[in-house]
Amino acid sequence: MNQVIELIKADVKKEKPAVESLGFGKHFTDYMFVMDYNDEDGWHHPRITPYAPLVLEPSAMVLHYGQAVFEGLKAYRAKDGRVLLFRPEKNVARLNMSCARLSIPQIDEDVVLDAIKQLVELEKDWIPNEEGTSLYIRPFIIATESSLGVHPAHEYKLMIILSPVGSYYGDQLKPVRIYVEDEYVRAVPGGVGFTKTAGNYAASLKAQEKAEQMGYDQVLWLDGVERKYIEEVGSMNIFFKINGEVVTPKLNGSILGGVTRDSVIQLLQYWNVPVREVRISIDEIYEAYQKGQLEEVFGTGTAAVISPVGELGWKDIIMELPNAEDPDTIAKRLYDALTGIQLGKTEDPLNWTLEIK
Amino acid sequence: MNQVIELIKADVKKEKPAVESLGFGKHFTDYMFVMDYNDEDGWHHPRITPYAPLVLEPSAMVLHYGQAVFEGLKAYRAKDGRVLLFRPEKNVARLNMSCARLSIPQIDEDVVLDAIKQLVELEKDWIPNEEGTSLYIRPFIIATESSLGVHPAHEYKLMIILSPVGSYYGDQLKPVRIYVEDEYVRAVPGGVGFTKTAGNYAASLKAQEKAEQMGYDQVLWLDGVERKYIEEVGSMNIFFKINGEVVTPKLNGSILGGVTRDSVIQLLQYWNVPVREVRISIDEIYEAYQKGQLEEVFGTGTAAVISPVGELGWKDIIMELPNAEDPDTIAKRLYDALTGIQLGKTEDPLNWTLEIK
Incomplete structure (x- = not known):
């Protein structure tokens, strides 16, 4: 059962960077996806919001005990204009496998896949066209609970951010x-x-x-x-x-x-x-x-x-x-x-x- | 050469928790210490500020690549009212050793020791008196640079937060x-x-x-x-x-x-x-x-x-x-x-x- 993803509109849109200045993971799009976890509500309140800084307690557990997992995949712009993802279900499944080892509560993989699709659809103008470029998709989960006791956290955030990227190593087939x-x-x-x-x-x-x-x-x-x-x-x-x-x-x-x-x-x-x-x-x-x-x-x-x-x-x-x-x-x-x-x-x-x- | 630590006063002070509700790392005092690093200025702007949430980019490297080190030590209230630290120079030296392995720039240990002393002096009313209690001191360093490339960050924050604590395991000598x-x-x-x-x-x-x-x-x-x-x-x-x-x-x-x-x-x-x-x-x-x-x-x-x-x-x-x-x-x-x-x-x-x- 998919949860409905709320959309909170951005008032201002950023200027898109020139393709030659893209680099890797330096520029981010106008929106991000956020979902929260606590023990009472489980994973809840999936939403797409304007890309904005995070507010974390200095005692947020991720900063001290590193309970954090992530994924990386890409959206590509086909020559005919279609927007394609490559095996995204594999990344979402691996995210859950990482969660299991790091004592982070399991997520509903359909919700995350759906979030990726809706976010990329909304931000498709950010997908660069040039050979070797793409829109990098970074889902990640962090422990946000304020506590210095060493234990699995009781509060988390799952976020998805998007970054238009050039090729990681410059010219791709350079040895x-x-x-x-x-x-x-x-x-x-x-x-x-x-x-x-x-x-x-x-x-x-x-x-x-x-x-x-x-x-x-x-x-x-x-x-x-x-x-x-x-x-x-x-x-x-x-x-x-x-x-x-x-x-x-x-x-x-x-x-x-x-x-x-x-x-x-x-x-x-x-x-x-x-x-x-x-x-x-x-x-x-x-x-x-x-x-x-x-x-x-x-x-x-x-x-x-x-x-x-x-x-x-x-x-x-x-x-x-x-x-x-x-x-x-x-x-x-x-x-x-x-x-x-x-x-x-x-x-x-x-x-x-x-x-x- | 010690840098001068700026003090930014808190307008409002928190109510101190009852000793029986202390736990470990759940409550934090009115002030924290912060110092920034970038490649141009090195570690700079040491300051004691009101305890407040951190604002981090969603792409802050600590959240993705875990470049984070910390320490833990305690300030004790002696029976005669004196405030005592226990071998704090060992913790500060270990912090630098952790930094070296995690590719985090070395800090001036005297500055951190001085920061601990000034912060604890300012917050000494937070040190609980009861047997087994103390003021836990948590220095930590996190990579704050916004970047998804995997490399040592170029920007960091060193923070010190204080938490009045009971004993970690409850009754201390319970096996x-x-x-x-x-x-x-x-x-x-x-x-x-x-x-x-x-x-x-x-x-x-x-x-x-x-x-x-x-x-x-x-x-x-x-x-x-x-x-x-x-x-x-x-x-x-x-x-x-x-x-x-x-x-x-x-x-x-x-x-x-x-x-x-x-x-x-x-x-x-x-x-x-x-x-x-x-x-x-x-x-x-x-x-x-x-x-x-x-x-x-x-x-x-x-x-x-x-x-x-x-x-x-x-x-x-x-x-x-x-x-x-x-x-x-x-x-x-x-x-x-x-x-x-x-x-x-x-x-x-x-x-x-x-x-x-």
């Missing part, structure tokens, strides 16, 4: 340079690595800074127990093409199950390209590299879709992947297929897009 | 029941377990809920790699008295180095009671229990000072510690000594208190 982190750890089985919770990102910043100081773009995380199995990249999942077969680390409780990751696996299967979810160590990757069998490395994520990796640094070893810019790689084929589907340019064989009208 | 968690993991070497960052607490809630459902008060965490070495309790460090010797897990990168933990070790050394920081497994604890050598278990922390453990549940095993309520335990002696020093009732042989005047 990225990745550093294999062997000092810091992102997550461990039994922890919260499989969720999109705020603390995972805070914990990752130091390694990211270190990688950037060494001239790399992002970090490749190893597992926290044996410190040798591949997990994921800073903001992406990771795939390797080794001797004709595509492999990616299997979900193990410390890896985020990306929607793009899942889509890549399904597309490869649909194309009859061999793909497997495996437990794979950095030593095995290096061995394949030395044998000349490491044919491609690429990251997958909502922000960048597909990012070919041009260089993998591990301790003193540098693995170069010179074909990262080739036009006939699996990475390029996946990028074209996914963006084709997302932008309504090509057929959608697995029925992934949802048109907003 | 607590602890459950040894073997499914969820709190932290792992290479991660952020040694810091007081928000995400550590969010990640702990699920296990705490599970323990409470089983009738326990708190969780005892095992290490995240081998899942057998003792780490810490939900909001405390842990000590065991085995065959006359006191042991506690040594700091290993995933355990929080508590100020009370350090004080307990120093006091025991001062008393010539054998004490060691060790790597100790739950199997070793159980073996000692079976041999009748597990004489005491107790937690240490700012909130509860010393909490004797009356029962330790591990899988199907229940280890009962019937002497937890005895008057002649090490736990009781430590509790009396620490609270005696904190309340100015006894000598302060290690020079731990700082009088605010």
Whole structure:
């Protein structure tokens, strides 16, 4: 049973930013969605209101104990003007999975999907048209209760904000340079690595800074127990093409199950390209590299879709992947297929897009 | 070089709560301390202002990526009316250590110490008098920059809020029941377990809920790699008295180095009671229990000072510690000594208190 979403109109509309100044998550639209939770009423009062600052008690629990989860997905403007979402139900389901681990009350997924659709419909003029641009959708839930006792909060806010974005890494298929982190750890089985919770990102910043100081773009995380199995990249999942077969680390409780990751696996299967979810160590990757069998490395994520990796640094070893810019790689084929589907340019064989009208 | 702290006066003062309704972190005083950071000015504009809600952008980074650290310490009212802090320089140093791991700019520790002193001096009428009560001091730093890109923020706020508190667990020396968690993991070497960052607490809630459902008060965490070495309790460090010797897990990168933990070790050394920081497994604890050598278990922390453990549940095993309520335990002696020093009732042989005047 869907709740009716109240609309509170904005008196003034903002000027839309020029496409070249978009960046990522810097500009926000005129409206946002808000819904509240308390123990008595459950999730209640869904509403679309003018985008405005939040008023929080200094003792709001999210600021102290980090009970916060989020999602990220995009609305695309098709060439024919249609507005498309890509598998939004996956993001909403994952939001609830994150909530479960972080002791946040479950939400009605239909209400959140409905909120995303109504908000994007209302703000569709904010979806930029240019290649590689989109309207980024950020649903998030924070604990708002005023209390310094460590316990699951009794009050929360779910909000959805929208940001017109350029491509996350600039030119999308420019190969990225990745550093294999062997000092810091992102997550461990039994922890919260499989969720999109705020603390995972805070914990990752130091390694990211270190990688950037060494001239790399992002970090490749190893597992926290044996410190040798591949997990994921800073903001992406990771795939390797080794001797004709595509492999990616299997979900193990410390890896985020990306929607793009899942889509890549399904597309490869649909194309009859061999793909497997495996437990794979950095030593095995290096061995394949030395044998000349490491044919491609690429990251997958909502922000960048597909990012070919041009260089993998591990301790003193540098693995170069010179074909990262080739036009006939699996990475390029996946990028074209996914963006084709997302932008309504090509057929959608697995029925992934949802048109907003 | 200390910066001058501006004072913005409150027009209205709140009514102080009755001592029996204090609880923990539910009531806040009339003033708070605030200081801002941006890349251009560094940490600037230290000020004491009326306690008031915070205004944050919905895109404030703390709400999405959890860049947040905090501290907790207490101001005590001595019997002779003096106002005492307990080793506040340790908390301020730990705050900076947390900042370093979370990519938050370092603060001038003298400024924060000075802020604590001035704020507590101004609010000293809020310090309750009754046994077991105190004024809890919560310094915290949050990333306030509006941005959805994952990177260390360029803007922060440091705030200090004060809350008159009763005792955290109710009657302080009532033994607590602890459950040894073997499914969820709190932290792992290479991660952020040694810091007081928000995400550590969010990640702990699920296990705490599970323990409470089983009738326990708190969780005892095992290490995240081998899942057998003792780490810490939900909001405390842990000590065991085995065959006359006191042991506690040594700091290993995933355990929080508590100020009370350090004080307990120093006091025991001062008393010539054998004490060691060790790597100790739950199997070793159980073996000692079976041999009748597990004489005491107790937690240490700012909130509860010393909490004797009356029962330790591990899988199907229940280890009962019937002497937890005895008057002649090490736990009781430590509790009396620490609270005696904190309340100015006894000598302060290690020079731990700082009088605010």
